[in-house]
Amino acid sequence: MGLIRILFILVFALVFVGAFLQSISGIGTGLVVVSVLPLFMTVKDTTLLILTILIFGGLTAAIKYYRYIEWKKIAEFLIYVLIGRLVAFFILTTYGELDVIKVWLGGFLFLVALYQLLLPRFSKKETTRKYPNRLVSFTLGILAGIVGGLFGIGGIFVATFFIMLYPNQRFSYIVSIQVSAIISSIFSISLHAANGDIEASLLAYLIVGIIAVILGTVVGFKSLDKTKPQTIKRNLLILILIASLNLMLFS
Template sequence: MLELAIIFLILLFGSFIQGVSGFGFGLIAMSFLPLMFTVKESTLLVVSLALVLSVSIAWQLFKHIEWRSLVVILSAALVGRVGGFFILHHFGELDILQVFLGVFLICVVVYLFKSKPPKPDTKVNGTWLPIVLGLAGGLIGGVFAVGGPFFVFYFLLLFHHNKYSYSANLQVTFVATAVMTVTLHGVNGDFSLGFLGYFAVGLVSVLIGSRLGVALFAKLSQQNIKKIAAIVVAIAAANLMVTALL
């Protein structure tokens, strides 16, 4: 029961952060869950719940989706997810992946603290930039369920003038890539019966957390929320690396 309660709180916090800032569920969840499960088990749980979470948020922001902006980056992301599937399927039980995850999370934290809002007149490349970011986000997301920062970077450039369009398009990307990952691993039998219990607990958690986050979306400072999340992720990432190396 204690383990389930801890998992519930981790996922609740992560889904709340995503509801407020548009991303962060995977970062928060993958900062702690690998301390209790393998990277493969953690990723599959987080991606499955991220699918539910993103559908919930995207549905609430549906009218703000701009479909044309999704074509290139989403196509590249789906290709990246196929690569991520092969890596996770064959190497997801190795402890070294926990170290790689910790290093990546630290890099994300540095980005979150140093990144600045884009300038109003920033021109966004519509070809190579979404292809590169889509492939990277799809691959990292397929292995560690934390590919969000690549998509956040692109959609912040594209929709810095409208935070609702930014969040809505971000969620659609998460939905499509999560469907790809869940389908590939489901066909290959990577899900176990024990997974269902954790998924049920997580489902309740993310529905509550996302609702709270979206409700406060217009009232809370996204920058302050991201800084708090970044500090939490940094501590957890360092702990992940130390635990894996000991």
């Protein structure tokens, strides 16, 4: 079996598993993909793949819950996210094919996975939530844009903002995250396409990823009542911690 065929299978498997877990536990698809794929592809190509599948993965929820979108409340945050994506575009086009960025990715991935593992303990101690002011909106938006544009895993900052904005409005929370992912991902993909970063060889992987994210999401929803999301999520995060250390030590 040729190396290219193996890579196609790996892309499909990672995206499928990521989409499946996203649908049953809420863990990000990008977090799963980016923990392994940079060992075989450049960070830039990995990010472009993740941004593409985020668009198609988010459209389902956005279409289903579109009536809960409150553009006036989320517009300012989205502007900050797009500014961060613009910054990330210049960083990624300059350093995206260098091994040093894999070390950066490994470090950030380790912190995100560790935070996700410890999050239940933090949540129990939390007593109040504050409505996000402009400084909080700006900070989270810029961080979400830069990290999301660099690695495709800026969702932790987006989720933090929207849980503050919609602490008791589940559907508004869900659709706002998806709308943010769709708009910012289209923005980033458009910048990279205009810059000639999307090569013909990458298109095939994008198609495989789109098919996998759709199938993984469908299977995940059907398996929702037969799985234990928290157990699966915890075990997966431990594997991601190991993969992040591998990126830092051996890139």
